[in-house]
Amino acid sequence: MNRRIFLRNGSLAGLTLATFSLPACSPSPDKPAAAAEGEAGLANDAFELQEATVAGLQEKMQSGQLTSRRLVELYQARIQAIDQAGPRLNSVRIVNPDALALADQLDAERKAGKVRGPLHGIPVLIKDNINTHDQQPTTAGSLALAGNKAAQDAFIVQKLRAAGAVLLGKTNLSEWANFRSTRSTSGWSSVGGQVKNPYILDRSPSGSSSGSGAAAAANLCALAIGTETDGSIVSPASCCGLVGLKPTVGLWSRTGIIPISATQDTAGPMTRTVRDAALLLGALAGPDATDAATQAGAGKAQSDYTTFLKPGALQGKRLGVEKNHLTGSSDSVPMLQAALAVLRAQGATLVEVEVEKLIDPLGEDEYEVLLYEFKDGVNQYLATAGAPVKTLTDVIRFNTENKAKAMPFFQQEILEMADKLEGLQSAKYQAARRKSHEGAQRVLDKVLTDNRLDALVAITNSPATAIDLINGDSWKGPGFSSPAAMAGYPHITVPMGQAHGLPVGLSFVGAAWQEGPLLGLAYAYEQATNKRAVPAFRAPFVG
Numbered sequence: 001m002n003r004r005i006f007l008r009n010g011s012l013a014g015l016t017l018a019t020f021s022l023p024a025c026s027p028s029p030d031k032p033a034a035a036a037e038g039e040a041g042l043a044n045d046a047f048e049l050q051e052a053t054v055a056g057l058q059e060k061m062q063s064g065q066l067t068s069r070r071l072v073e074l075y076q077a078r079i080q081a082i083d084q085a086g087p088r089l090n091s092v093r094i095v096n097p098d099a100l101a102l103a104d105q106l107d108a109e110r111k112a113g114k115v116r117g118p119l120h121g122i123p124v125l126i127k128d129n130i131n132t133h134d135q136q137p138t139t140a141g142s143l144a145l146a147g148n149k150a151a152q153d154a155f156i157v158q159k160l161r162a163a164g165a166v167l168l169g170k171t172n173l174s175e176w177a178n179f180r181s182t183r184s185t186s187g188w189s190s191v192g193g194q195v196k197n198p199y200i201l202d203r204s205p206s207g208s209s210s211g212s213g214a215a216a217a218a219n220l221c222a223l224a225i226g227t228e229t230d231g232s233i234v235s236p237a238s239c240c241g242l243v244g245l246k247p248t249v250g251l252w253s254r255t256g257i258i259p260i261s262a263t264q265d266t267a268g269p270m271t272r273t274v275r276d277a278a279l280l281l282g283a284l285a286g287p288d289a290t291d292a293a294t295q296a297g298a299g300k301a302q303s304d305y306t307t308f309l310k311p312g313a314l315q316g317k318r319l320g321v322e323k324n325h326l327t328g329s330s331d332s333v334p335m336l337q338a339a340l341a342v343l344r345a346q347g348a349t350l351v352e353v354e355v356e357k358l359i360d361p362l363g364e365d366e367y368e369v370l371l372y373e374f375k376d377g378v379n380q381y382l383a384t385a386g387a388p389v390k391t392l393t394d395v396i397r398f399n400t401e402n403k404a405k406a407m408p409f410f411q412q413e414i415l416e417m418a419d420k421l422e423g424l425q426s427a428k429y430q431a432a433r434r435k436s437h438e439g440a441q442r443v444l445d446k447v448l449t450d451n452r453l454d455a456l457v458a459i460t461n462s463p464a465t466a467i468d469l470i471n472g473d474s475w476k477g478p479g480f481s482s483p484a485a486m487a488g489y490p491h492i493t494v495p496m497g498q499a500h501g502l503p504v505g506l507s508f509v510g511a512a513w514q515e516g517p518l519l520g521l522a523y524a525y526e527q528a529t530n531k532r533a534v535p536a537f538r539a540p541f542v543g
Contacts, residue, residue, distance in 0.1 A: 049074050050219055051534065054122055054276050057222060061110065061121055068103035068110075068121030068166060071222070075123050075168055079220050087201055087537040091214035093128050093192045095169040097135045102166045109164075118279050120164030125221040127212050128170040128192070129177060130154045130267065131256035136167075140258045141175035141189025143406050144398040148387040154256025155288045156225070156267055163283040168221050171211030177232060178208040179260050179374060181410040183472035186210055186236075190406045194467060197239060198535035199502055203464040204473065206239040208232040212270045213240035217535050223280050224270040229260040229370065231461070231481030233268045234493045238460035238505030241495050241532055243277045243522065245269045248512045249488035250297040251281075253288035259377030261370050262293070263437050264485055272532060274494065274523040278305035281515060300513040311527045313520035315347035319508075320451055322458035322480060323352045330477035331499030332459045339496045339506050342528050343457070351451050355458075358443045359483045365439075366486050368432035375418040392419045409469045440486035441512075448511055455514075455521055456483070460493040460505035466540075484509045494522045495531040501538055 049057075049071070060066040076095060083089045096102075106121045126132070129140040131150035139145040153161065160167070172192035178184055186207030187195035195210040197203040198218040205214045209226025213236030216224040226233040228246045237244025245268045252267050259265055269280040285301035287294040325336055340350055378392050389395050396415050399406040422429070447453070462477030484491035489512050493505035506525065510518045526532075 047078060047219060049078070049222075051272060052219070052222060053273055054118055054222060054279050057122060058118060058120070068106045068123075069100060071121065071123050072099045072103045072166060072168065075221055079169075082218055082537075083215070083220055087196065087198065089196050089198055089214050089218055090193055091172055091195050091205070091211040091218070092125065092220060093139075093170050093172045093211065094136050096167050099123070099166055099168050106164055106166065116162070116164035117283065119160070119283050121166060122164070122222045123166045123168040124160060124223045124225065125168050125171050125212060125215050126157070126160075126225045127173055127209050127227055127267075129173060129227060129258040130157060130170075130225065132157055132167060132170070134167070136170050138170075138258065139191045140177065141173050141191050142395065143190045143402060144389045144395045145385070145387045146191055148385050150256065150386065151384070152256065155253035155291065156284045157256065159284045159286070165223075165283075171209070171215050171224065173209060173211055174207035176415070177227065177229060177258070177260055179229070179370065180412050180414055181472075182413055183410045185409065185467060185469050185472050187467070188409070188469065194469065196467070197464050197502075198537055199241065199498075200464075200538045200540065202466055202540035203502060204239065204467050206236040206461070206464060209236050209270060213237055213242060213244070216270050216272060217241050219534075223276060225267055225280070226270045227257060227265065227267045228485065229264045230366070230485035231479070233270060234481050234491055234505065234507065235461050235479070237270050238493050239464040239503060241498075241503035241535065243269070243271050243274050243495070243526070244493045244505070245277045245281060245515070245519075246484060246491045247281065247285070247515055248297065248490045250291075250293035250295075251285050251301055251513070251515065253291045253294050255288050255290045258381055259374070261373040262377055263369055263373060263433060264488060274492075274519060274526050275306060275309055277492070278309060278519050281305050281519075297513060302516060305516050305519050308516040308520040309523040310520060311524055312347070313524040314343060317348045317454040317521065318351060318452055319343060319348050319521075320351050320353035320355075320447060320453045320456045322356060322456065323354045324356050325459045325478045325480070326352070328478065330459075330462050332462050332478060332504045335497040335499070335504055336459050336506070339525070339529070340457070342525065346524055346528055350457075351453065353447050353451060353453075353456065355443065355447055355456060355483050356480075359440060359486065362436045362439050362486060363482070365432040365436035366482070368429065369436050371414070371418045372421050372424060372426065372429040372432075375421055376424050410472060436486050437488065440483060441488070444483055444487050444489055444509070445511065454510070455518060456507075456509040458507045458509070460507045463499045463502035463504055480507045480509070488512065490515045490518055492518050492522045494526050495533070496529065497531050498533060501536070503533070
C-alpha cells in the first residue's frame with residue numbers, strides 16, 4: 001500500500017445490501033444515456049430549491065413564501081427522486097423520522113417572533129458517525145453498529161439543534177471513515193452500500209464523507225456536515241464540486257463522534273458556497289468541557305465568520321504555492337495555473353514553496369499514530385455505545401462471522417493491525433506522535449513565517465477516479481490534505497473547475513485558528529470565478 005495516497009485521498013478519509021451489485025447508472029434499460037442526462041438536467045431546472053443558500057431560504061421563510069416544513073418536504077421529495085430513484089446516488093443513509101415535527105416546532109417559534117439565528121429552520125444532513133439522540137442509529141457504516149442508538153447527542157448536534165437547524169437525516173460514508181482496509185473503496189459501507197458521484201455516476205465521490213459530499217452537491221439538503229482525519233472533508237468536497245472546510249482541531253468538539261484519531265479528527269462544513277460554510281462554522285464553534293482539544297481554542301472561536309467575507313480579501317496577500325503541483329500530466333495542473341492567474345489579478349503575491357517534500361517523510365509516523373489512537377478511541381466509544389459490540393476485538397469478530405455481508409469486497413486488516421497494538425502509553429506511539437503532529441506543525445509554521453505568507457495554495461486532489469469495488473481506490477496525481485491534517489491546522493477547498501465534467505478544488509491552508517482569514521481568501525476567489533457547477537448525473541464514460 002502507498003500510505004501517502006491512502007491517507008490523502010479519503011481512506012482517512014449505491015450498492016444494495018441485498019445484492020452487492022452496482023446499480024444501473026442513470027439510463028434505464030430502454031433509454032439512451034443522452035436521454036437520461038436530459039431528464040436529469042430538466043429535474044435540476046425544475047427543482048425549487050436548486051442551489052439554494054441559507055440567506056435565500058431565510059428570506060423566503062421570513063416573507064412567508066416558504067416554511068421550514070415545506071423545505072423539509074421538498075428535500076425529502078428530492079432525496080426520493082434523486083437518491084433513492086433516478087440516478088440513485090445512495091448518499092443519504094436515513095431520513096430523520098422526526099424532521100417534519102422539528103420543522104413544525106421551528107415554524108411555530110418563528111410565527112411567535114422567535115428566530116434563533118441564521119440556521120433557524122434550515123435542513124442539514126450529517127455524516128453517519130455523529131451521534132444523535134433520536135430514532136436514527138449511528139453506525140459509521142458498519143453492520144456491527146447497525147442498531148447503535150446514542151444515549152445523547154454529539155456536542156455539535158446539541159449546538160446544531162440550539163441554532164434552530166433541522167436534522168434532515170444522516171449520510172452514507174466510507175465504512176469506519178475508510179479506516180478498515182488498505183484496499184477499500186471510498187464511499188462504500190456494509191450498512192449503506194456505494195455512494196455515487198453526482199457528476200459522473202461511475203466516478204468515486206471520494207471519502208470518507210462521501211454521502212455528505214454527494215448529497216450537498218446534488219441539492220438534497222441546504223447544508224451538510226462531514227468529518228476528517230486526513231482528507232475526508234476536503235477530498236469529497238473537491239470531487240463533488242463543493243466548499244469543504246476542515247477547521248483547526250479543537251474549534252469544533254469531537255464528543256459523540258465515532259473516532260479515528262484524537263490528534264487529527266474534526267468535523268466541518270460541506271456546502272455549496274463559502275458564505276454558507278462560514279455560517280455553519282460559527283454556529284457550531286466553541287469549547288466543550290468534555291473535549292480537551294477545544295480548550296486550546298478558548299477565546300479563538302467566533303460566532304460570526306461572515307465578517308471576513310469581502311470580495312477584495314486577496315488584495316495585498318502573500319500566498320505560498322506548492323511547487324510540486326505546478327507541473328505534471330494531471331488535468332488539475334492547468335486548472336491551478338488558471339486559478340493562480342486569478343489570484344494575481346485579485347492582488348495577491350504568489351511565492352513558490354515546497355511543503356510536500358518536508359511532510360511526506362512523516363507519513364509512516366502519522367499512520368502509526370492513527371492506528372494507536374483508533375484502537376483507544378473506538379474502545380472508549382464502544383464501551384458505552386448502544387450496540388452489542390463493546391470493543392474493537394468484538395467488531396473484528398463480528399465482521400469475520402458475518403463475512404459475506406460485512407466484507408464482500410475488502411477485508412479488515414487495518415482493524416486487525418490496530419487491535420494488536422499497545423495503549424497510548426507506548427513509547428513508540430509517543431515518538432510517532434511527536435514526529436508526525438509536532439513535526440508537521442513545525443514545517444507549516446516555518447514555511448508560513450519564513451516566507452511571510454498569509455496562506456498556502458495547492459490542488460486539493462485530482463479528478464475522481466472510477467469506482468472499483470474489486471481492486472479498491474486507485475487515486476493518482478496531486479493532493480494536499482496531509483499537511484493541514486497532520487498539523488491540525490485549517491484547510492478550505494473551493495471549486496476551481498472541471499476536467500471531463502469532474503470537479504477539482506483549490507486548497508487554502510493557514511496557521512492554527514485562522515479560519516476567518518482563510519474564509520476571506522476563499523470567498524474572494526469564489527466571487528471572482530464562480531466555478532461551482534450543478535451536477536448533471538452523467539452516465540459512465542464506458543457503458
